[in-house]
Amino acid sequence: MENKVKRQHLLLSKQLESSKKCNKIFSTSLLNLKKNNFALNRQINATVEKIVNIEKENRILIENNSKLEKEISNLQQNCDYMEQLLNDDRSIELFDSSTNSFSAKTMECVMNLSNCNVAHHKIPDVIKSVLALADKEPDRVPKRATIDSIVSAKAVITQKHLSNVLPSKQNLTLYTDETRKFGKTYNTYIATDENQSPYFLGLREMYNKSAQTAFDTLLCILQDLSDSVTDLDNKVGDKIVSNIVNTMSDRASTEKAFNNILEEYRKKILPTVTDGWTDLSSEQQTSLTSMHSFFCGLHLLVACAEVSQKCLLEYEKTLKENIGLERDDEIKSEYLNTSECATVRLIRAASKCLSRGGDEKSGCFSDFQAYLSMSGRRVKFIRFHGNRFNVIFLLAEVLYYHRNDVV
Incomplete structure (x- = not known):
C-alpha cells in the first residue's frame, strides 16, 4: 500500500512540474500576444488617421473640381458670347444716338490722333483702317467740322486740368520764350513743378515783344484759367503766380524786364493769397517774395x-x-x-x-x-x-x- 502511494505521489509531482512548464509557456505566449495586439492597435490608429486625412483631401479636391467646372462653364459661355458678337455684329458704336453726340472714347481717340499730328481730314480714314484690323466697322465717323470742334475742346480740358492742379503745386518754375514767325510775334509759357513735370500754359500772339506785353499776355492766360473754374472768387491765377519761385528764359533785355515785372506783381498779390501773411515776420515775408532768375547759355x-x-x-x-x-x-x-x-x-x-x-x-x-x-x-x-x-x-x-x- 505504501509503495502505491509513493508511486501516485511521484506521478502527481511529475504532472505538477509539467503543468508549471505549460503555464510558463502560456504566460510567455500571452505576453507576446499582448505586445502584438498593442502594435496592431498603433498601426490601426495610424491607418485611421491616414484615412481621415485622405478623406479631407478628397473633399477639398472635390470642391476645387466643382469650382473649376463652374469656371470652365463660365469661360465657355463667355467664349460663345464673344464668338457670337464677332460673327453676328461687325459694327462698333461710336455715336450715341440718345445724346446725339460721339462717345467719350471716340472724342479721346480723335484728340490722341491729333496729338500724333494726324491731319484732321485724315482722322476718319485712320479710324476705319484701325477698326478693320479687328474686322470691325464704325457705325459713324466724325466729319471735319466735328473733329475741329473736338480738337478745340482740348484747350478747355487743358484749362480745367491746369486750374485744378497748378494752384496746389509749390515751387513752380516759369519758362518763357518769344519768337517771330511771318512777321508776327508769339510767346510761349510753360511751368514745371518740383518733379520737373511740365505744364503748358499757352502760346499766344502778341502785337509787340515788349516785357509789359508779355506780362499782360500771361495775365490773360491766367485769367482764362480762373474763368474755367465755377467758383467766381477762386483767384486761381494769383495762386499760380504765388507758387512761381523761379524763371527760366534767354538773356534778352525784354525777358529780364519781364522777370522784374512778374516779381513786383507777385509781391503785390502774395498777401491776398497767403494764409496768415500778417503773422509772418519781415524776414519770412522777404524770403517768400524773393524769386530766382535763370538764363539760357546759348545766347x-x-x-x-x-x-x-x-x-x-x-x-x-x-x-x-x-x-x-x-x-x-x-x-x-x-x-x-x-x-x-x-x-x-x-x-x-x-x-x-x-x-x-x-x-x-x-x-x-x-x-x-x-x-x-x-x-x-x-x-x-x-x-x-x-x-x-x-x-x-x-x-x-x-x-x-x-x-x-x-x-
Missing part, C-alpha cells in the same frame, strides 16, 4: 562767337600789316564776305565740303568717309546751316580733330 555762346570773329578779323589785319600776310578776301573779294574772318570761313568751307549733305553738288563726303573707314574712324563733321548757335565752336573742334586728315 552767351552767340555773343562769344561774334566777339571771337571780330577779334580774329582784327588779328588777321594785324598779321597783314606786320608780316604782309595776304587775306583770301583780297584775292577774290567779289565772292567773299569781307566782314567775316578767314578762320570762320575755313570752318564753314570744311563743313560744307566734308559733312553729309553739306554740299550735294561739290562736296566730297563719300570720299572722305571712305578714307577714314580704312583706319576704322568716322566723319565727325556736321552741317554748318540748320544747327544751333554753338556750331561754330563744335566745328572748330572737329576741324582740329581732323586736321591731319584734311591737310
